[in-house]
């Protein structure tokens with residue numbers, strides 16, 4: 001779409017963003033992808049965005065679920081996305097503990113985004129982070145890209161950390177597409 005040969009990326013939180021929030025989900029039958037997520041992803045894809053998941057999964061280090069269980073949830077999510085014609089380009093997760101200093105990838109640290117930028121030809125300047133929590137918005141700020149917050153009263157995220165507060169994924173996708181329309 002642009003001359004650089006690079007594509008912008010929509011960096012996507014998983015839990016509470018692409019799938020409905022279920023704390024420390026490990027049962028694939030509980031995975032739900034809202035319709036607003038499918039339609040938003042379709043629009044982003046059509047506009048040339050890479051779709052890259054960026055997920056903290058400390059439940060592995062905490063012993064709440066195994067990596068295999070986490071991946072089973074991931075596969076179910078991918079099935080539901082595929083039914084909507086969506087395939088993700090990349091998937092990064094941090095399995096480490098919350099202890100500060102234990103890794104450089106746990107959001108809001110930027111390790112996973114840096115890895116994605118090494119793995120794909122990403123137009124970083126025109127990318128954005130979608131998420132439902134403070135760590136996602138702080139990650140966006142740390143990486144100097146817009147942070148689009150899917151906000152509802154239950155998730156109690158701090159709207160002030162966000163570039164834009166959105167009612168749902170569709171609205172966030174539309175914000176990014178409008179923003180993309182203003183690129184020089």
Ligand SMILES: [Mg+2]
Nearest residue numbers: 013015016132
């Ligand atoms: Mg989340």
Ligand SMILES: [Zn+2]
Nearest residue numbers: 094096103105
């Ligand atoms: Zn990590």
